[in-house]
Amino acid sequence: xxxxxxxxxYLIKTRGQQVTLSCSPxxxxxxxxxxxQTPGQGLQxxxxxxxxxxxxxxxxxGRFSGRQFSNSRSEMNVSTLELGDSALYLCASSRNQGNRxxxxxxxxxxxxxVT
Amino acid sequence: xxxxxxxxxFLSMQEGKNYTIYCNYSTTSDRxxxxxxxxxxxLESLFVLLxxxxxxxxxxxxxxxxxxxxxxxxxxxxxxxxxxxxxxxASMEYGNKLVFGAGTILRVKS
Numbered sequence: 001x002x003x004x005x006x007x008x009x010y011l012i013k014t015r016g017q018q019v020t021l022s023c024s025p026x027x028x029x030x031x032x033x034x035x036x037q038t039p040g041q042g043l044q045x046x047x048x049x050x051x052x053x054x055x056x057x058x059x060x061x062g063r064f065s066g067r068q069f070s071n072s073r074s075e076m077n078v079s080t081l082e083l084g085d086s087a088l089y090l091c092a093s094s095r096n097q098g099n100r101x102x103x104x105x106x107x108x109x110x111x112x113x114v115t
Numbered sequence: 116x117x118x119x120x121x122x123x124x125f126l127s128m129q130e131g132k133n134y135t136i137y138c139n140y141s142t143t144s145d146r147x148x149x150x151x152x153x154x155x156x157x158l159e160s161l162f163v164l165l166x167x168x169x170x171x172x173x174x175x176x177x178x179x180x181x182x183x184x185x186x187x188x189x190x191x192x193x194x195x196x197x198x199x200x201x202x203x204x205a206s207m208e209y210g211n212k213l214v215f216g217a218g219t220i221l222r223v224k225s
C-alpha cells in the first residue's frame with residue numbers, strides 16, 4: 001500500500017515568490033492535514049482538509065492557503081515568500097477527520113528554502 | 116490552548132543503558148501519540164495510547180499514559196545505536212490537529 005506522497009521533495013525559491021506543494025494521501029484516506037517543521041518553532045499545524053473543505057486552521061497568516069480535490073489530493077500554497085517560511089512541510093493523512101484512535105500518517109515532506 | 120512539553124530535549128546514552136523520556140500535556144486528553152523522526156526523514160508512528168493506564172511495547176521501547184497526571188513516558192531498555200533519532204510526543208487538540216512536544220534528540224553511543 002503506497003504511503004503519503006509529497007512533491008516536490010526540495011524547492012528553492014526567492015523572497016516574494018509563491019510556491020505550491022502537493023500531497024497525495026494514502027488510498028482511502030479522506031483527511032489531509034499540513035504541518036510546518038522548523039528548528040525554532042518545531043512542528044506546527046497549518047490546516048486540515050476533509051471532503052474538499054478546510055475544517056481547521058492553525059495560527060498562520062493568510063499567505064498560507066490550501067485546497068483539496070475530489071480525489072482527496074491536496075495542495076498548499078504560500079504566497080509572497082519570506083525567509084522565515086524556509087521549513088520542512090509535512091503532509092499527513094487519515095481515513096476520517098478526528099479519528100483519534102489511529103495515528104496520522106506522514107509523508108516525507110517538502111523541504112522549502114527561501115533565499 | 117493545549118501545550119505539550121517533553122524532557123529531556125537532548126539525551127546522550129551509552130548502549131545497553133535504560134532511560135525514560137517524559138511528556139506532559141496541559142489539558143484533559145485521553146489520547147497520546149509517539150512518533151520517531153530520523154534526520155531528514157518524515158515522522159514514523161510508534162505508539163497510539165488510547166486510555167488511562169495504557170501501556171504499549173515494541174522492541175526496546177515501551178510507552179505508557181497516565182491521563183490523571185497528564186503524563187506519558189517512553190522508556191528505552193538496553194539502548195542500541197539504531198534507536199538514535201528524535202522522538203516526539205503529541206496530543207490531539209481538535210479535528211486532526213496534533214500539538215507536538217519540542218522533541219527529544221536521542222544519541223546512543225557505542
